[in-house]
Amino acid sequence: MSPFDSSFAFPPFGAASRRSPVYARNAMAAASHPAAVEAGLGMLDRGGTAADAAVAMAAVLAVVEPCSTGLGGDAFVLYHDAASRRVTGLNGSGRSPQALDFDTLASRTGGALPPRHALAVTVPGACAAWCDLLERHGVLPLAEVLAPALEYAAEGFVVGPVTAHLWAEGADALRAAGGEELLPGGEAPRPGQPVTSPGMARVLDILSGAGGTEAARRAFYAGEIAADIVTAVRERGGVLDASDLAAHRSQWAAPITTMYRGLRVSECAPNGQGITALMALDVLSALDAPTFGDGFGPARVHAQVEALRLAFADSRRYVADPDHEDVPVRGLLDADYAAQRARQVLPGRRNPDIVHGTPPASSDTVYFCVMDAFGNACSMVNSCYMTFGTGIVPRNTGFALQNRGHNFSLDPASPNRLGPGRRTYHTIIPGMLHDRRGTLLGPFGVMGGFMQPQGHVQILSALADDGCDPQAALDRTRFCITDGTPGGELAVEEGMPEAIRVALADMGHPVRMVGGYDRALFGRGQIILRDPHTGWLTAGSDPRADGCAFGY
Template structure:
């Protein structure tokens, strides 16, 4: 509970609906959609698509999307995997023959067919109320009139501007420079694409002139993408997976999402006692040692489900958690996992919405690296993901790159159930941090009894390279104690990731929203 004597924000309380996301305009249009009679799916889509204009370095139509939906009047959750597949022509052997040992991250080969538009259309048709044209209208309006660049967006824009290449520089820079705070970003080409999707459905994106523009750009950048690859793009409904954690149940999506990694890590953490100090060196050390082993297991096993050699049930089983937890030293740092995804800064957008009927949505939508591959289509300015960088190139690896496959994915929406009912839809941004971020957030709530906003505000730690990134909320004494255990320490310029969450207080009929100060966003109720 805030003492109202230091900088910070309060949680937001409302009864008729709540939205929380990483940009104020996204939260605003989501609430407006609820007030206009839309449900939580309509609102989440309206906000998320707009975020491709508000935060173009993080997400957009050239990206991928995952979601968990709790329908009104039911606790049976629906998962959606709208991550794209590699073009049929992607060939790991050919890439190895070129001398590559890891996937490129800024060429046509790094781009999967964008899955987000298929996911947006699927959710609007199957689970929404207002229709695709209505949920896309706010993004069309803002793409045309422009959006002022927010402070965190400006920081990311400047850091990642060098990734932009070719038409990407024309569409996303101003005179070869990153847009500063307050500059107005407009995307008329994307507005036209959104109008076509609103009128024609996903065919307006995956076929015709828009698809031709995208395919031409990708092939010019060395990709093998074809019209058939784009026309075949589909979103799939999937069954979420879950695991208990000290009386709560944490729900994630199955592979190719790495949500199962968070569940495995929580099962490992449950085998240890709760540390006395929530922000002491002992807790940070333990969580990072758990993360090292969890991520190493992820790197070996998580892939397109068609090529996994271990079932997700085995991956998150108690036996697996016990074996890994038994390898942890409470006194000394273990080796870092080799991250197959490399180490460039990555982030995303996340939005969660709950409506007055009890429908809840947890949705995440990304182009992977900041500005994705850096490649954009000439005419319409669709900026492409670099999600194929999530593939491995090792021959025979479950996640080996291949045509038609989905790569290991870092973006993961989450939900918490208590007593069989959804109580907290949530998401933690930050690229590879996300699984560790889910563990930290859930532990903050369950182990330390923090309220929703405090659980998000709390300082974070994560590994990068051969050291730990330690946020400013950790003091010099904690850094010294971690160094004594063998950890290198990095003090990052920006915060680690971001988060939003909504608590559904079933007893009082109240919704409580929280949003991360590490981003520009807010929670809004109605």
Template sequence: MRNFQFAGRSTVHAQNAMVASSHPQASLAAIEMLRAGGTAADAAIAASALLAVIEPQSTGIGGDCFALYQRGGQGPIVSYNGSGRAPQAAHCQWFVEQGINAIPLTSPHAVTIPGAIDAWATILRDHGRFGLDKVLQPAIAAAEQGYVVAPRIAFDWALGFDKLRKGVNTARYLLPHGQAAVTGDVIRQPELAATLRLIAQHGPAGFYQGLVAEDMVATLRAIGGLHTLDDFAAHKTETTVPLSTNYKGFDVWQCPPNGPGVTMLVMLNVLSLHDLTRYAPLSAERFHLEAEASRIAFMMREQHIGDPGHVEIDLVRLLSREFAAEYGNKIRMDRMLELPHVSPPMHPSTVYLTVVDRDRNVCSFINSIAHSFGSAIMSNTTGVLLQNRGAGFRVEPGHPNCIAPRKRPLHTIIPSLATENGKARMAFGVMGGQYQPVGQVHVLTNMLDYGLDVQEAIDLPRGLHYEGIYQLEDGVPAETVQTLQQIGHHTASLTVPHGGGQAIWIDWDKGTLTGGSDPRKDGCALGY
């Protein structure tokens, strides 16, 4: 139970419906959509579209999304893969011949075809009561009439100033008066509003064909991109069956590759070999076990996972208890495992949101333009900021994540859903690039092993073992840091906290919803 003598947030409670997002205006837009008769799908897309305007460093219509959806909170769960592909001309050999051994973050080659718009339309077709014409209205209004910059967004805007100053069209669109936006500034983007109106009127065709697509292709090709109108017109969302593992009696669900959700599931399988409850939530032992599980899972991911349309992936073996035990049983509490060094190509940012409606339809949803402000390439006249997800490819022939024509890169964004006896218990996600699987495990084990509520679980200090350094938030106790160093971890503090997160817990017996939202972002949970 929260100690009300200390600063913090209460959990949010409701009976009918709830949303948790990274911005209050997005949460409000979702609630208004629900009260107007919309489903969790309608509310999630409305919130995501609004965030694509008001949180431009993290998301946009030039990005990708993934989602999990369960009708009525029970029965089959559907996975939506709204990630984009490399251009048809993106042969690995071409990059080798050009002397490009890694895709630069602000190169046109980092821009994969944005998948979000088609995914939004597909989810609405399958589960919504409204269309894009209605759910895009809050986003259109914000772009046209202006929105007020929130504190965390302003913090990130300042960090991205140099990138925006040097980008393609970004200074014109995103540096008002030549400076980074600050808290309280009002930003208007009429060009983006016009593009959103075209999408609202024509659906995905208003984005992947016609004037908007022509402008995006012209912008990219003018700076050396390989993209064509056919690449945009060919894009389609993939609907799949999610992956799962069981932890402490809960089935935990993730989107399959090219999503990286298998990373989180392998971490849970490794941790299930150890009893976390023997150690305090902020102890060195708990952080050490989490780090070792993440190192094992990231090693697996970088060695085996890519686009299943291009490479074979033995998911049955990777998700087996035997695979987890092969490494997990070797974990020692007094030293680190000797594992190959893993250096993922990118460490981007994103937005996550979740909605549960009055019919208990559950949507776990994530949308991203990859790194902060994406590729820093904005389409010349449409206001579309393009992602740099393609920087996640390897230029390494034979690697499962090697760039290839119409191939999707290994992603970082992962929505999650936990069920118990087939019924939804918690829709949740944690943002923050490579931290996402670690963050989801951290939040889930905070609840299932340590009995924290959703807000306490999100609030608890975090750490990420990344590229040989254990990056620890300021809230990790000094004694824990010292002990981790004695074990052999190289530690470092952070300028920017690890991601953000949202969660909604469903209590079927009481008929209530409990929500939490991360103080590391500007957002909140709202319900009615």
């Protein structure tokens, strides 16, 4: 077979990576697809800010990785503004339909909420988040920012090997929901296959020609695109209404933070699960985890697993929509509470009795990041949740609608219970790092459902405990508590030292090794850091994705 034949076979993931970190003096972008990196740097070259670059990257990824992201999903952002030296968080998660309640669920599904059902569709918040980010921090016109994505949608792009694998995994979900628009020729595209997206070209053309961000927001949430969304959901048994879309608004909020080994770690506030990572880091700080064993070894990994099990127990109990529930953020991040929880980490064995505590009163995805020459930084996640979300694709739009509603609890006593106009416990979490003095170090993140806080903890440990560069931190083998619950199975990545795997099993952890393309389970991250002494940027891009980091 010729190497120039687009259908040639790509080898599966190996157990090891050899990538060098990327260095640049002025600006840097990192994403899971090279086309997105190119688009982001193009905005910076035009004088744009990190916000302009991030939205351009989000839009390109919506075209070239529709299995993982798109305008049918949500977005969360952390943005460091160089002028004010402040970080703000943008919550671009949508709400459940006003007509969705337990009686409706009972009448339509018998009381269950299948992950791909149209009742799991929440209002897609990404478009509003893009517009809000540009309005506050961008300088370029929306049409210019969306131009690279529009070109790829109309003229075509080539599908990468990892994206092709994920596309194929989601093909049955598309067929089941009538989403064949995203199956060119009736099948998932092969690695190396050129593909166009006429539906996304139409949508991006509407947004680009609307006349600015406010007009684009109206075009999406109150125009023909909104009508297409409502029609698609209702045809599949959902209750989303035009009024739900028209009422959608993003929210700006201060991030939540903690210190870990001299690093100030920022995450978006609930309803996101960033607090899970911070709680786990606090437990590790209380344990002084690096003293367990000899660096990256069984004792440290065991401590990280147990800290995350404790953190998940609390986040799954308390994280919910703060507009509807009192989420005890201050209590969950209290140092004394962390010390109390740390006492449940048993040296040398898994604690079988981890449950949520009582704090003192007080989700498939893309992650990408960018730092500009002005000193701004943007950390952003855009997602449709599971691969292709519900699989429902509104007519001639080129995007699948998310299934975030599946994360609602069906326990009426839960703070995260299903109900009208509510935002569910959300998995997507961008991160940002500063030093003790508040000097920006840079954005970081690891995409992938409930893997995300686990990925944050593991790469931060590599950076802070072992002095790894960004690429080495991303290359390190990972573990994943697979379902985000304290009792979840522990998946261990192929390539993790056998001594660690055996020791974890001996400690009582239900270990399962995962290799090949299934390594996508362990997330796909990006990191950009500025050296506070030299000012140079260093970046890494996850070997588990098709992307890269690049700068100038």
